[in-house]
């Protein structure tokens with residue numbers, strides 16, 4: 001299987017603080033990879049570096065063999081991006097936005113079917129700023145996949161969704177994988193990581209501290225992924241003063 005994403009010794013600083021601090025990981029093409037880690041661990045910054053939205057201070061990032069900054073124009077049409085804060089103009093209507101993004105791609109997904117599966121039909125004429133949190137989330141997911149990307153980067157794709165919306169997105173992610181799309185997602189939902197991922201990377205303080213398939217990490221199901229995660233990322237015990 002080809003390597004879809006290769007990150008070696010990535011360092012990204014905001015001022016003095018290294019949000020990503022020597023992070024390395026590889027994503028195999030056609031797989032679903034989850035990046036887990038505590039709040040502020042550097043997951044979003046890492047994913048944004050793959051999308052060309054953050055410039056590494058040092059280290060190397062390659063996505064589909066391309067440099068996300070230097071080869072940005074070549075890479076962007078080949079990847080799908082779902083940002084944590086959505087990302088649409090506030091006055092635009094949901095279906096207009098989806099139609100516009102679809103029109104930028106040569107072979108977009110069937111819009112009616114996608115809008116229907118993500119339950120966007122009923123809010124199609126609603127301006128983006130008036131959508132509910134979950135509707136914004138589902139629209140952002142649709143925008144990330146409508147162009148049939150080779151890689152979809154999904155930052156917390158199901159946070160805040162109701163159980164039906166969550167299951168529909170899980171199903172769409174499985175279908176992306178069946179179609180050979182590489183999916184890289186960040187999540188705090190351990191059941192999501194366990195059910196969807198071929199590979200899991202746990203990030204803490206800007207570094208990968210554990211990697212493996214859910215099966216290996218959980219000792220073939222002897223432990224839950226949540227317990228493994230909690231043990232790996234436990235804060236140091238507070239000293240009595």
Ligand SMILES: Nc1ncnc2c1ncn2[C@@H]1O[C@H](COP(=O)(O)OP(=O)(O)OP(=O)(O)O)[C@@H](O)[C@H]1O
Nearest residue numbers: 014018019020037038039040041042043044045046
């Ligand atoms: N634009 C920014 N300016 C300054 N600091 C930032 C900026 N973006 C992120 N940070 C800091 O970098 C660190 C890593 O943030 P990042 O968003 O990558 O973490 P995360 O693992 O995605 O967290 P979460 O799970 O809460 O989304 C945090 O300490 C955050 O405060």
